[in-house]
Amino acid sequence: MIRFVFAIALACLFAASFQPNRAQAQDLQSLLQTHHDEVERPGRRSVGVVLDDLVASGFPETATFLENWQGKQVYLRDADGLFFYVTDDGADGFTLTDISTGQTLGTEAQNAMSQIKPNGGVRRAIGTALVQFQLSDPDIARRTAAVDAIARTMSADQLAPLRGAIENEPDAELKKIKQRLANMLAAGFGETPEERIAAIDGLSGDVSVDIRAVLNQILTVERTAATSRPDGANVAQTLTVGDQLSESEAYQLLVDLELAPALIPQDTLKQTLAQHIEGGFVGGLPVAQMFTDDARAAAYSALAADGLVTPLVTAQDQKRALETHVFLDVYTEPNAAITNAARAALTKIETRVKFSQMADLTLDGLSLASIYFLAAIGLAITFGVMGVINMAHGEFIMMGAYTGYVVQQIIPNYTASLIVALPLAFVVTFAAGVAMERLVIRHLYHRPLETLLATFGISVALQQLAKNIFGTQARPLTSPGWLDGALVFNDVIQISYIRIAIFVLALLFLGLLLFILKRTRLGLEVRAVTQNPRMASSMGINPDRINMLTFGLGSGIAGIAGVAIGLYAKVTSEMGADYIVQSFMTVVVGGVGNVWGTLAGAGMIGGLQKVIEWLNPSNTLAAQTYMILFIILFIQFRPKGIVALKGRAAGD
Template identity: 60%
Template sequence: MRYRLMAAALALLVPLTALANPALQAVVEANLDQIEQPSRRTVGPLVDQIAATGPEGLALLQAWAGRSLGLTDDGRLAIIGGDGATDAVTGVPLPGAEPRALRPNSGVRGVIEAALAAGALADPDPARRAAALDSLSRGGDLAGLEALRAALDDPDPVLAARKARLERLLTIQHDPDSTARVAAIEDMAGDVGLDFRAALNPLLVTRALVAPEAPPGANVARELTPGDDALPRAAALAQLVDQGLLQPPLSPADQRAALAAHISDGAVGGLPVAQLSDPAARDRAYEALEAAGTVPAAATEAEAQAALEANRFFEVYAEPDPAVTAAAEDARLQAQVRLGAMTAIDLGLDALSLASIYFLAAIGLAVTFGVMRVINMAHGEFIMMGAYTAYTVQTLIADRTLSLVVALPLAFAVTFGAGVVLYRLVIRHLAHRPLETLLATFGVSIALQQLAKNIFGTQARPLTAPAWLEGSITVNDVIGISSIRVAIFVLALLFLGLFLFIMKRTRLGLEVRAVTQNPGMAASMGINPDRIAMMTFGLGSGIAGIAGVAIGLFAQVTSEIGQQYIVQSFMTVVVGGVGNIWGTLAGATLIGGLSKVIESLNPGNTLAAQTFMILFIIIFIQFRPRGIIPQRGRAAEV
């Protein structure tokens, strides 16, 4: 019975021994101390040796990078898992073992992850290939570059493009052949990607070098002259001190203080005090004290000047190859030019987005003032009413898309009705009395704000956009615009088309144009000017409500939301041309564009941007008091 048990035990040990990886075992035994205390600078060859031993080695590396590799008391590497520990070389379970976890630093983990990524570049799983590319982009080296070049062909076109780009970037960073690096830089010249610019930056780093002549073989970026703007004299002296070519300079005041402190028997350093009015004599006296060890060593003015004249000052590239740095400088210049153009495009998109918001907010003002000559100070509160209408709808309808679809026409209807009520109760009784109308609508504005505070409170209310409007349209690292702003731009175009259709193709539009041109003649033709004025005021108010919904999608809904846009709306109408839809469009474009340009010049001070904008409007109306596109007919005579 005893022999049978021994035979069974031997039979169990045979497969365990077969599981052992002799190559991995040899590498581990020879480098156990480095595995226990690795260094990022020296661990690379060891990681490559472990990875070359096969699947067991890759599993060990994965555990090491994931901080699940441990060391037992008897000096064996173990992989620590939820079910206990197993031998990292043989895979044999280690019951009862409590290995001490090895915790490599981030640099060592980066080297390990790069080695693992190189092995996963040809994995059948696209997700693993993508993860491998992510790891290589974070910590690739020459070995990773060679592995990437061997796996450039990829069935996934997106991953194939990523591999090709990463290969160019790693070539720039790690390829020992300068010709290949120059070719890679020239291939990507003009690219504005952050990864490409990050790859160029180390090549163009310079260090200060001071020497009598340019060192042979040094890749000199430029030579500087002490005293110029690029190298002030004080900075040049500091470089001489840093490189041990000059003692710290001594200021005249410090020199006088040191000499005064060492006067003995009417002399300092062997020179009579009466002779110390001469700067050269003071220098000799200080040097004598310095030789005696009574004062700290310091450079006199004459010594500092001599050191400046005896040395030349250079900025030297850290990259030794001039061809590489020349290509990198050219590529960076092209990238800066293209980046400037793309920044201008991005600024233009922002300006277009802002212009569409101003257009939506101002079109109602343009309509009412063009027909009725009424300055409606409560226009901002119609914007506020539209935003609160959308918020109320959203609290009742959970589906964001459906709530937006319902809110748009409902906001128009609510504000249209409010505009009609305001006209019937206030505006019509103050016809041809602009000052009284302005004061009355200003009072209505204050009343509506207070009413909103009583109903909804003073806390800002969020108006959440649908999921399909939460993202952004991104062209590259520079050009991008939020989906909400694109939707507002489209909405502005739709309302422009709708307004033109109403004004050009409907009876209401015909009557509005008739009343606008000549209300007396229109009345004699059977048109009721009072009814047209009421409908026009309601239409302008309804469009303001639509604008409120659009603005509420990216701004917090408060009782003051309309006041934030009322000034810009009036400026848009005045600059564009009162009562002209095309003038309103032109004014919104001009105001939006100038606002973004001024903000880009002074991004940290929005108040200054608004101030400059108002100054521009004041100057503009001095030259074109009737706006960019003035209205014809009756408006031209007023």
């Protein structure tokens, strides 16, 4: 019995002597002392043992130590070899902080302390170990920073700690990001081909740029050449010389791979010949004959035959070398199943990207169409009912934008100021439109040339008046905070909230105008005057009053459009000029005096402009030119627009 107990005790003692150092350590300082030399003078290869023990120790202060070690904030006291954090007390001394307890331990002279300075490779290794702690840190900001750090420098050793931090992640959004990043890491660094292929398949539904970067990394190829197609190589494609690869590129590849001798440039050939001139001859030929390429080549060949220089590579030599080699793009990833999965996933993603680009282009076109609709609808009403070519319509847009700016100076709350600015801009520009119609336009009915010149003069005068009041500098019309940012569907499809708001505003105005024209007495009278003013007058309708109200209504709508446009465009005295041409094009293409025609015209012009800009993104001026040419051709075949108006306009 005694022998049995003694044997057990001896076995326990023997086993304890072989436990890792971290089991013997009672605190962080003790653990570091077992790796004293590695901590003091860390190397990229030796630091791994220290980091493994630190991670496995479970000490809560380990993360803080790693951060300080990585940041060169750990010091060694030369007298006893203990490690501390220090702060400069300003009197040639350091205040010491215990790395295990965080308690202040007094001061020490600076010359008694040595700073630990890990090199870049060691700091990167420490950072990798530190991420394991940061991924589960109670502070979400630190967890997010750790995830961002992994995303920036993805490596195989980050996969296991990231997966371990997913299950207990309390934040749902960050948990999704961790899962997505883990799939990206598994696609590139999974332990088995099956695991990597499964991760690649899981990425195929995401069109993000970083996902495509991961797949493209897997599909990285190296261009090479060989006398025959190498067995077991994961070949992406065999290159045809003269088609995918020029002859000069192919031969240079052979030279780079040391499969063929390098070509000798003419300058080098001339210098070599000059070095071998003897008695007025070189290679047995007179120097006086060295004025042609053929003569220099003959002399050089003679020197090569005597073994004095490297032989010249002839065209036949190049051709023979190209014919006896195959040229290949070989995947750096040796497993064909993995590259096939990555190629299939990337093809699927690229297809989704194309559809997403089409959807994004459609959204851009609708957004621009809504802006053109708001800018043109007032002009369509006045032009359709009155036949007045109002060149000052853009200035009513400008007046509305400046009204919004003035309101924001009085009401600093951007939401409240916007609510006030929209109806106020309508009132201001409605009054200005009525005044313009009463003072100028009513005297110029049925005189289109005089009307055009008069309204152009008013346009110039209003621009100058705005410059005198507000100056020539652009003024800010700030949108409310809830309109900041954009609605993002994916990395390809997104639209700003301001443009969404303008689109909704255009729909509201479409509904409002249709209600006024179809359901109110004013609308009935407007339509009556539009279709047959003489008959409307005989029925007791005052065409003069209707013209005044219609012109004021069109001007008021332009003012509201100015507030909407000013939220994302510059507010200047010339801003109306940027939209007057598009407004007239919208009205003419859509059909004069018709709400639905204006909507159709705005949709056509907005969509056409975005398509042309997409096809030729580097030249927006060309896009405008092509669009105008298209509209000129369009009105040749349909002069009354997409939706032709019946009645007086049809007769005109």
